[in-house]
Amino acid sequence: MERQEFGVAVRQLREATDPADVGLPGGRRRVRGLRREELGELAGLSADYVRRLEQGRSHPSAAVVRALARALRAGRAEYEQLSALAGYAAADGQVPHELGPGATRLLERFPGTPMIVTDAGLDLVAVNSAFTALEHWTLTGHRWEWNIAYRTFCDPFEAFRQSPADAADHESVLVGSLKSSVLRYPADTSLAALVDELRTRSRRFDTSWRSPRAVGVYESAATISRPEGAVTVVGNMIALPGDDLAAVMLTAAPGSADAARLAELVGAAGGPAVVRVGRSGPG
Incomplete structure (x- = not known):
């Protein structure tokens, strides 16, 4: 029955x-x-x-x-x-980490565009080989080495630079995302610990957390330093509400020198379209 x-x-x-x-x-x-x-x-x-x-x-x-x-x-x-x-108890406020079919298809359909997929806690769930070709996401062995908010506010990448305006927009989006996630997943102790760590270690994060600033559209530029020359990319966020995930695509201005340099980096990369990541690194 x-x-x-x-x-x-x-x-x-x-x-x-x-x-x-x-x-x-x-x-x-x-x-x-x-x-x-x-x-x-x-x-x-x-x-x-x-x-x-x-x-x-x-x-x-x-x-x-x-x-x-x-x-x-x-x-x-x-x-x-x-x-x-x-015959099951409903999951009680835990952030889902599964890479759903929608996110998988998105990564598979844009293998030549650097892309990441994050969960509601801003932990990376998967990337593609085009993203790893940028070689700027260094690993530290820290608990939150794959978390965008932690790496932005507490352990920034040496090769990743943004203008003050782009950095402010980027940080505001991250804070707003985490505030929304805390409301949706009140029982997730890992998410709560992350927010506590960020508020303790980063004055910028704590200030933004107490007085969040709304950002209409998430699109911010960043320059990634490379031995053969820097490349400037623009990040655009795509929501995947069915799995409560988000994807960020990195592109360069069409016809620009950055676009040509990005194409060279991605073209020389090779590798799978879907690279699952976690606390122990890509796998």
């Missing part, structure tokens, strides 16, 4: 989800909501497995429940209902 009720709940959410709300084309459709194939792709599951779940012929893991809830943009109450029907 519980499997059947879980399947009914998934089907109802699927049929009630507007394709446009999850980044899919709308238009005229013969059925309401998402197709099983579309839900499967968004959640990283096969359409046949989604069918078996909806028919009550398979029992999902807790990770599958979370993936379905993220893919369907389910609210907290809906996620808790799905978890209960599947």
